[in-house]
Amino acid sequence: MKHFPIFLNVEGRRIVVAGGGDAAIAKLRLLLKTEARLTVFAEDPAPEIEAWADARRLTLHRRAFGPGDALCAALAYGAAEDAAEDARVAAIARAEGALVNIVDNLHDSAFITPAIVDRDPVVVAIGTEGAAPVLARKIKADLEERLSPVLGTLTRIGKAFRHAADALPMGRKRRDFWAAYYDTDGPRAFAEGGQEALRPTLERLLDRHLNAAARAGHVAIVGAGPGDPELLTLKARRLLDEADVVIHDGLVTPEILELARREALLISVAKEGYGPTTPQAEINRLIVEHGASGAQVVRLKGGDPGVFGRLDEEIDALEAAGVAWSLVPGLTAGAVAAAAVGQGLTRRGRNASVRILTGHDMQGFADHDWRSLATTGEVAAIYMGKKSARFIQGRLMMHGASPDTPVTVVENVSRPDQRVVPATLATLPQAVAEVPGPAILLYGLAPRAQAAALSELKEAAQ
Incomplete structure (x- = not known):
């Protein structure tokens, strides 16, 4: 994580924007939602920026950004859409103590402006460190759809009630109170009676939780x-x-x-x-x-x-x-390992049952009915079998299992570093020796493509 996510208090503080075109407008649309004092420097500002200035939503200076313009500013944006001009602005702003963002220049920016889902005072910020703006917009769209439009209202009323809720003890009881308000009671009250119904709902909910018995463990x-x-x-x-x-x-x-x-x-x-x-x-x-x-x-x-x-x-x-x-x-890992090799644990005409075995137990290498497994054509998912692989090989071959019986080793099942290692009963000890992570042994199963090839060879031999 190169960019540490924080929420900066900009109430009453200066934020300066150098630029008057599309890049500046895009930043200002977001910054105008804050309680900061906005100042724009632009020799030829867009009509939209001029309209915001006329409405006294920001201060506009129709000139280039210069020395002294970033003094006492919390943030400064270089939005001239000209690399040389933005670099000049950034150098001045840094020297005057402001954190600098150059639009579309991640490398030279001290901070980035994330995609934002706004349910004021609930704000969700989404950043990808510049790697995937399209992904950030997709996540934003998903969250906009999932977060209730009334969440901000619920939160504002809840914030004003926090002092009263301090009567509840810290921990589980207080969390249960707020969970009930935001998850069920609050949305239901708003739907039935609007904003005016929220405060009485909070008071009834608080009384109920104050008098409720402690939740059992x-x-x-x-x-x-x-x-x-x-x-x-x-x-x-x-x-x-x-x-x-x-x-x-x-x-x-x-x-x-x-x-x-x-x-x-x-x-x-x-x-x-x-x-x-x-x-x-x-x-x-x-x-x-x-x-x-x-x-x-x-x-x-x-x-x-x-x-x-x-x-x-x-x-x-x-x-x-x-x-x-x-x-x-x-x-269970055995079922997910079978999915990783593209096989079912059971298959009509191949095996009607599957065994789930452990390679070792509290006494050491685990003993099972190896004779039955070796002779019936059953499939087995063997857990904790890496260290006992040679023991398993010996027991099965001693009871007549073919050395060519497929055994697939699946390491780190379902994880990003999952690895599928095809083997046979004859090569099993060598295969697990090359697998450092936790693994499942799938006895009687080969990866799907390999299994299909083996089946074709068998049919040709017949």
Whole structure:
């Protein structure tokens, strides 16, 4: 992030614009929404700028910008649409202590003016650091459509009520009050009675929350999926936005953690096979402690909580402590890995069942019914199988599995650095040795194009 987003208080402060053409008009249309004192320097100003000056919305000097013109100015815009003139203006303004923006010159500008969605006093600023103005406009259009036109009115009335709302204790109770106002009670009151109905609605809402019992603690056990935040369920996203505490696995990606409320307490309980780990007893203690304290807790697990996620142990601990809980499934990595190779986990005529296996358990390499898997043509999604790859290879081949059986290794499933490594049972140990990240082994599945080629070869041989 080269440009740090801030909101600058320009009430009563000077902003100067050097230029009188289209670039200056575009900036002034936005600046006129502020409470700044605007001064324009232009030898030949456009009629629109002259009209604003006649209406006393800005001060117009019909001359070129010169020394002393940026004194005490907070911001200065070089909008002459002439590189040499804009550079001259910028040099003077910098020397006189103003932050300078040269229109359409990101490199020489100290700040940029973002695309803005205006629901005064709610303002959403969108910046792409000059990389994609078209994208910024698209995001702006999307937000304009999604944000209610009455949001500004709701916010202005709410702002005037903030002192009264301070009677509520800081934290969850106050947040619940404001959430009810902005999400449900406020919009409904405005629709039924207009602006005059908002203050009485706030007073009734405050009385209700002052007299309401404290919200009981709750633990939501939530599946984060394999890493891509777009694969989260809507319910998971809502719970992250409401959570006081997020207790998360090490495999949960930073992009997903960014969706948590900024004030939420984030606690990592990372586990790593054959490496540093948080004991399950400590995880149980943490979720019980925070849930029992009255917090809204999200226990965020990679993939689906019910697939090798110690789900039942955590539920048992919560129930033993009398803490309320709920369960939100997530996409399991095996299903998403199969999608990455363009294959179904089941296919008519190929396999009517699929196994979900772990490569190791608490005792070490996990033992399964390898004979059945080797001889029935089933497909298996093998989790945590990298370190046990040679063990898996030996067990399956010992029971008659063909060395040519396809095994696809999918590393960092669904993430930007996802990688699909085709292999066979014979080459599996070498394939996983080249994969540093977490991976799923898809036994019996090849990437779609490769599978089609193998099928053609088999038919030709027959």
